[in-house]
Amino acid sequence: MKNMWTLSLALVCGLSLSACNEGTELTQQYSDTNEFTLASSAMVDGGKLPITYTCDGESINPPFNWSGAPEATQSYALIMHHNAPDGIHWYWTMYNIDRDATQINSGETLGLLGSNSVNDINEYAPPCSKGPGVKSYTYTLYALSEPVNLSNDLAELTVSNNHAKVDRDTLLAAMKNITLDSAELTVSYERDGQSSKQRTEKRPKPAPFIQPDLSKHIDSARCTTIQQSVSDAGFDKNVDVICDETYAYIASSTYPDHEMMTGITGTNEQIPVPAEGYAAPIKLEPKKADTLTTIDAAVGVAVNGVPIYDYSSQGELDVSQYDAKHDTLVLGQLDNCGGHSGRGDDYHYHVSPTCMIDTMKNQESDAIIGWAYDGYPLYGDKNPDGSAIAQGDLDVCNGQEDDEFGYRYQTSATPPYIIQCLVGEVDTSKLPRVAPLSGDTQGIRADLRPPAGGVENLTHTVSKDGSRTMRYSYQGEDYFTTYTPSKQGDSCYDFKQKTISNGGKVEEGTFCRNSDQAKAEPAKNLATEKEDRPKSEPKRKQNVLTPLVTVNSTNPNISGEHHFKLEAWADNWFAAYVGENLLIEDSVSITTERSFNAERVIFSEDYPIQLNLIIKDFKQNDSGLEYIGARNQQMGDGGFIMQVTDIDTNEVVSVTDSSWKCEVLHRAPLNKLCEQESNPVAGEGYCTFMSKEAPNNWLKADFDDSSWVNATEHDTASVGPKDGYNEITWNENAQIIWGDDLETVNTLICRATIEQPESQQK
Numbered sequence: 001m002k003n004m005w006t007l008s009l010a011l012v013c014g015l016s017l018s019a020c021n022e023g024t025e026l027t028q029q030y031s032d033t034n035e036f037t038l039a040s041s042a043m044v045d046g047g048k049l050p051i052t053y054t055c056d057g058e059s060i061n062p063p064f065n066w067s068g069a070p071e072a073t074q075s076y077a078l079i080m081h082h083n084a085p086d087g088i089h090w091y092w093t094m095y096n097i098d099r100d101a102t103q104i105n106s107g108e109t110l111g112l113l114g115s116n117s118v119n120d121i122n123e124y125a126p127p128c129s130k131g132p133g134v135k136s137y138t139y140t141l142y143a144l145s146e147p148v149n150l151s152n153d154l155a156e157l158t159v160s161n162n163h164a165k166v167d168r169d170t171l172l173a174a175m176k177n178i179t180l181d182s183a184e185l186t187v188s189y190e191r192d193g194q195s196s197k198q199r200t201e202k203r204p205k206p207a208p209f210i211q212p213d214l215s216k217h218i219d220s221a222r223c224t225t226i227q228q229s230v231s232d233a234g235f236d237k238n239v240d241v242i243c244d245e246t247y248a249y250i251a252s253s254t255y256p257d258h259e260m261m262t263g264i265t266g267t268n269e270q271i272p273v274p275a276e277g278y279a280a281p282i283k284l285e286p287k288k289a290d291t292l293t294t295i296d297a298a299v300g301v302a303v304n305g306v307p308i309y310d311y312s313s314q315g316e317l318d319v320s321q322y323d324a325k326h327d328t329l330v331l332g333q334l335d336n337c338g339g340h341s342g343r344g345d346d347y348h349y350h351v352s353p354t355c356m357i358d359t360m361k362n363q364e365s366d367a368i369i370g371w372a373y374d375g376y377p378l379y380g381d382k383n384p385d386g387s388a389i390a391q392g393d394l395d396v397c398n399g400q401e402d403d404e405f406g407y408r409y410q411t412s413a414t415p416p417y418i419i420q421c422l423v424g425e426v427d428t429s430k431l432p433r434v435a436p437l438s439g440d441t442q443g444i445r446a447d448l449r450p451p452a453g454g455v456e457n458l459t460h461t462v463s464k465d466g467s468r469t470m471r472y473s474y475q476g477e478d479y480f481t482t483y484t485p486s487k488q489g490d491s492c493y494d495f496k497q498k499t500i501s502n503g504g505k506v507e508e509g510t511f512c513r514n515s516d517q518a519k520a521e522p523a524k525n526l527a528t529e530k531e532d533r534p535k536s537e538p539k540r541k542q543n544v545l546t547p548l549v550t551v552n553s554t555n556p557n558i559s560g561e562h563h564f565k566l567e568a569w570a571d572n573w574f575a576a577y578v579g580e581n582l583l584i585e586d587s588v589s590i591t592t593e594r595s596f597n598a599e600r601v602i603f604s605e606d607y608p609i610q611l612n613l614i615i616k617d618f619k620q621n622d623s624g625l626e627y628i629g630a631r632n633q634q635m636g637d638g639g640f641i642m643q644v645t646d647i648d649t650n651e652v653v654s655v656t657d658s659s660w661k662c663e664v665l666h667r668a669p670l671n672k673l674c675e676q677e678s679n680p681v682a683g684e685g686y687c688t689f690m691s692k693e694a695p696n697n698w699l700k701a702d703f704d705d706s707s708w709v710n711a712t713e714h715d716t717a718s719v720g721p722k723d724g725y726n727e728i729t730w731n732e733n734a735q736i737i738w739g740d741d742l743e744t745v746n747t748l749i750c751r752a753t754i755e756q757p758e759s760q761q762k
Contacts, residue, residue, distance in 0.1 A: 016567075018254040027359075035068040037528075038141045038183040039320045042106070042291055049137060049189040050291035053106075053127035057189060058428060062090060063294070065103035065318050070180040072760030073143040074099045077175060080139045082127070084524040089117045090168040091125040091137070095148045095175075096673060102316070107428075110676055111327070114166035121167075127189055134190040143181045148498035216244060217255040220734050222375075223248050229368040229377070230303045234361035239305040247281040252305020254278045254347055254434060258337055258355040261470055263600035265454035265513065267497045270340075270445075271470045271481045272347035272460075274512055275434040276491055280307065285376030286406065286424045292397060293374075293422040294319060297433055298348060300372035300409075300419055304356050306339065307434070308370055308378070319396045322415045322559055329417065331583070332454055339692045344433035344631040345445070351418055352381065352411035367410070372471055373431055374424025376402075378409040397421040429466045436629070443621030444497065444507040449679060474500050486510050524734050548727040553603035557581040560606035561749050568642040569598045569725045570615060574679035577612040578605055578701040590618050602647070607756035611654065614694075615738075616747045622689045624668030624746055625675065635675050637742040639719035643734045644754060654754040655734035661708040663698075664739050666691045667745040679737045694749050705751050711737035718742060 036399050042062045052058040064078075064083045076099070080092035086743030093114030097104075102111050116125035117267050129135050150166060170324040223243035230250065240251040260272055280301035298307035312326045313333060324330050328350040334340050341347050347357075357369060357380065357420040365386040370378035377401070381722035383389055384402075393400055394410055398420050402408035409419045412421055440446055447736030451474055469482040477496050485491040491513040498506050509583050552566075566583065568574060573590035576583045588597040595618065668689030673678050680687045697703050713735040719742065739745030 016142060019714050036066070036070070036141075036143060036181045037068050037184045038064060038066045038185045040185060041294065043185075043187050043319055045185045045187070049127065051189075051291070052291055054191075055126045057126075058107075058125075059126040061104075061108040061124040062187075062316075063104060063108075064139065064141070067102065068183075069143040069630060070590075073180060074147055075147040076101060076169060077142040077143075077144060077177060078104075078139065079171065080137060081168065082135060082137050088736065090371075091116050091118065091127060091173055092139075093166065094167055095171055098673070098676075102348055103279040104615065105293070107417075111113070111673060112166075114168070114171055115663040119168070122440070129189075131192055134188050135678040136186055136188045138184055138186045139181055140184045142175055142179050144175060145178045145180050148178075148572065150174050150373060159202075159375045200515075205248065217242050218244055219623065220284060226250070226282060226371060229371070230642075231238075232362045233303045233369075234359070236305045242279075243284065245286060248284055248371075249279040249281055250301050250305060251279040252301075253450050254306055254341075256304050256306050256337075256347065258359055259335075259460070260337065260347060261335045261341070261458060261460035263336040264340060264458050266348050266457070267339075267458060267472060268333070268343070268344060268450050269448040269479075269481065269501055270345045271468065271483070272341045273345040273437065273468075273493060273513060275346055275489070278305070278307075278432060278434060280371075280432055281430055282371045282373065283426070284423065288407070288423055289374075292319060293419075293426055293428065295422070295428060297431065297614070298373075299422055300370055302349060302353050302356055302370040302378075303368065304353075306353065306356070307346070307432075308353075308372075309348050309350050309633060311350050311415060311417050313350075319421045327415065327704055331450075333450070342434075344434050344436040344628060345681075349418070350479060350578060352413075353626060370409075372409055372422055372424070374422045374633075376407045376409060376424055376428045377405055378411070378419060379581065380411050382412060383410075384408075387465070393421075397423050399423060428559070430570060435513055436537065436627070437513060439492075440509060440620060441509045442497075443623075443628065443682075443722070444502060445495070445510055446510070446620050448501040449681075450495065455500075477504065479504070486512075493620030496559070548598050548600055548724060549601060550600045551584070551599055553583055555581050555583065555603075556709065558603050558605055560604045560730055562606060563602070563604050563647040565600065565607075565645045565647050566642065567598070567600045567601055567645070567728045568640070569596070569721060569728065571596050571637070571639045571664045571719065571721065572618045573616045574599075574600075574640055575614045577614075577699055578603070579610045579612070579701055591617055596721065596723040596725070598727050600728070600748070607754065609644075609754040610699075611644070611752050611754055612699050613750040614659075614747075617669065617745070618745045619666075620668075621716075622685040622691060623669055623674060623680050624666075624689060624744060625680055625687075628680060633680070635669070635672065635743040636746075638722060638738050638745065639714060639736045640738065641721075641725075641730065641734055641736045643728075643731050646757070646760075649757075649760065651757060651759070652731045652733070653757055654752065655731055656711070656734065656737045657735045658710050658713050658737070660711040660737060660752045661705040662711045662737075662739065662746050662748045662750040663694070663705075663708045664748055665694055665697045666688075667739070667741075668746060672744070698751070703751070703755075705728065710753070711750060712740045714742060 010627050040062055051058060053062045077095040078099035079090060081088050081090040094111050097111035110498055113122040117121055118125035123164055127137055131401050157247040159356035220243060227246040230236050230241055253276045255274040259631060260370050276703040287719055298309055300308040302308055311328060313328045318358040334350055338346055338351040339349040353493045366384040368377045369380055389410060398416050399407055399409040407423060410420050412678040455474045456474040460470045462468050467482055467484040469480060470632055471480045477499055483493040483495045486494045488510055492510060494510050496508050558581050570586055573586045575585045583603060584601040586597055586599060586601055588595045617636050624635055625633055627633050627742045642656045643652055646653045669686060670688045673684040677686060682689060
C-alpha cells in the first residue's frame with residue numbers, strides 16, 4: 001500500500017485555507033520510515049466493494065486491519081469518501097480511535113463517529129448510488145500524533161443528543177497539524193437494475209435469539225436430513241429441530257451433557273449457565289455467496305445444540321492471517337472438550353468438540369457433527385469416506401466441495417481448527433445470540449478477566465440438587481463460583497462467588513438468563529453489605545406496566561393545612577423528601593430493566609415547602625456503563641420531570657425546570673471512549689469516574705445550596721420518555737431536568753423551595 005501523506009496534506013491544506021508549515025516537520029520525520037498499510041479481509045485495493053456493505057446488502061461497514069503506523073501514533077481517524085461530479089460525498093467518519101487498535105470489525109464502531117453527507121447523522125451510511133455506472137469509494141486511515149481536539153472555531157457544530165455532528169471537512173481541518181501518516185484502500189461498486197431503488201430502512205439489529213413457532217413445523221427433505229443428524233447422534237431427547245419454509249431451527253439450552261471447563265488455565269471466571277429457548281437457524285437451501293462472512297459470535301451449532309464459534313477470542317478475525325495472540329486454544333482458555341464459557345456465561349465450542357463426539361451414537365467419519373448458519377454441514381477431521389484430508393484441501397473457511405451438499409466444513413488439528421468463515425449466503429440480522437444474565441446491578445460478574453499467569457486445578461461439578469460449582473486456585477488461594485436454581489422464576493439463579501477479578505471478596509446475587517425475568521435481587525458484597533440503592537426500595541415485577549396509582553403519604557412527620565399532589569416520572573429512579581422527611585420513593589427498582597415509571601402521591605403540608613430530590617440513572621458499576629460485556633454495552637441516559645399541584649386551589653405551584661439547584665454525586669465515564677472498551681474497568685483507562693457523598697445536612701431547609709449549579713433542561717426528543725410519562729397531563733412549564741450530560745451524569749441531588757402563591761396570600 002503506497003504512502004498517502006503528500007496527497008492528504010495537500011487536501012487538508014486546501015480545505016483548511018491555512019498554511020500547513022507546522023505539519024511539514026512531521027511529514028519529513030515519518031514519511032520515509034514507515035510502511036503504513038490498510039487492508040481488509042473482505043476486499044482488496046482496486047477490487048469490488050462487496051454488496052454486504054451497501055444499501056443493497058446489510059448496510060454495515062466493512063472490516064479493516066492496519067499495520068506499520070509511526071511509533072509516535074497516539075490516535076487514528078478513518079474517513080470513507082467518493083469523488084462525485086457535484087463534489088465530495090462522505091459516508092463514514094470516525095476519530096479518536098485508540099492508538100493500540102489494529103483492526104475494526106464489520107458493523108463495529110471504534111472511537112467517536114462523525115456525520116455522513118447522506119443524512120447528516122453520526123453513523124455509517126452505506127453506498128446507495130442513484131445514478132448508473134461504476135462508483136469508486138476510498139477509505140483513508142490517518143495516524144495522528146494526538147487525539148483530535150475539536151473546537152467551535154473550526155466549524156459550527158450542531159448538537160443532537162449531546163453529540164457534536166462532525167463532518168469530513170471539520171475533521172480534516174482538526175487533523176491538519178497532527179497527521180503523521182495515512183494509508184488508503186479504494187474499491188468500486190455498481191448497482192444493478194434490480195437494486196437501483198434506494199433503500200431507506202436500516203438493517204435490523206441482531207436479535208438475542210430466534211424463537212420458532214412450534215405449531216407451524218413444515219417438513220422438507222433438507223429438514224429431515226438435519227433432524228436425522230441430531231437423532232443419529234443421540235441428542236434428539238434434549239435438542240429439537242423445527243422447520244419453516246426457510247430455516248431448520250436447532251433448539252436447545254446450549255448446555256451439553258458432557259464434562260465442562262476441565263483443563264482451562266486462562267479462565268475468565270465465567271461459568272456455563274443454561275440458555276433455554278436458544279434456536280439456531282440453519283438455511284434449508286444453501287447458496288454460495290459472492291463474499292465470505294465472518295461473525296463476532298457463533299457461526300453455527302453442533303448437533304447437541306451448543307453454539308460453534310471460530311477460533312478467535314476477540315472480534316471478527318482476518319481469515320487471511322492466523323493470529324496466535326487471539327487463539328483461544330493457545331491461550332489456555334478452552335477445556336478438554338474444545339469449549340468454554342463466554343462473557344455471557346454461555347457455553348460454546350471454538351475447536352473440534354471432542355467430548356461431544358465421544359458421546360455420539362454415530363462416531364464414524366460420515367457423521368455430521370454440526371451445521372453452519374449458511375446451511376452447509378460440519379464433519380470431523382476426516383473426509384466422510386474415512387480418507388485423510390490432504391494438506392491444502394481445505395479452503396480459508398476450513399471447508400471444501402462436497403458431492404452431496406455442494407460444500408462442507410471440516411474440523412482440523414491445526415488452525416483454524418473449525419469453521420472460520422461462512423461461504424454461503426447468510427442473513428446476519430437473524431442470527432441468534434444468548435441473552436445475557438440480567439440483574440447484576442453491582443457488576444460482580446460484569447468485569448471478570450483472565451488472571452495473569454493462569455489458574456490451577458479448575459474443576460466444574462453438577463450436584464443432585466441442581467447446583468453447579470466451578471473451583472480453582474490462584475497463587476495458593478482457592479476461588480469458586482456456584483449457583484443454584486432460584487425460586488424467583490424460571491431461568492433465574494442464586495449466585496455465590498469468590499473471584500480473583502473482584503479481589504477475593506465473597507459476593508452474592510440473583511441473576512436471570514431471560515430479560516423478562518424481573519425479580520432478580522441486586523448483587524451483594526458480603527464483605528461490606530453495601531448496595532447501590534436505598535435499603536427500603538420496594539420491588540415490582542419487571543416489564544409489567546401498571547396503571548398510575550395515586551397513593552397517600554404515610555409519613556406522620558409530613559402534615560399541614562394545605563393539600564398537595566406530587567406527580568413525577570423518572571428514568572430510572574427517584575426519591576422525594578419534604579425537608580428531611582421521605583415523601584415517596586420510586587416503586588420500581590432501579591435494577592429493573594426498562595425501569596421508567598410515573599408516581600403520584602397526595603400529602604398535606606404548610607408553605608413554604610422545602611422539596612428535595614435524589615434522582616438516579618442505572619449503572620452496573622462505577623464505569624457508568626450498562627449491559628457490560630454484551631453487544632449493546634452503553635452509557636445509559638437519565639431524565640426526571642415533576643409537578644406539584646395545590647389541590648385546594650387546583651393550581652400548579654411547582655415544576656421542575658432550570659431554577660432547581662442540583663449537585664452531581666456521580667459522573668462516569670469521564671471519557672466517553674470507555675463505552676467502546678472491550679473490557680471496561682471502572683477507574684482505569686478511559687473509564688475513570690467522579691463519585692462523592694452528599695453533604696450531611698443537605699436536606700435541611702437552611703442548607704446553603706448557592707454553590708450548586710442550576711439543573712439543565714432537556715427536551716423529550718433527547719430523553720425519549722417511555723412507560724408512564726404519558727399517564728400524566730404535564731403543565732406546560734414542567735421540564736425534564738438532569739445534569740449537563742444525560743449520559744455521564746448518573747446520580748444527582750436537587751433542591752427547590754415552594755413558596756405560597758401570591759393569589760393565596762392575604
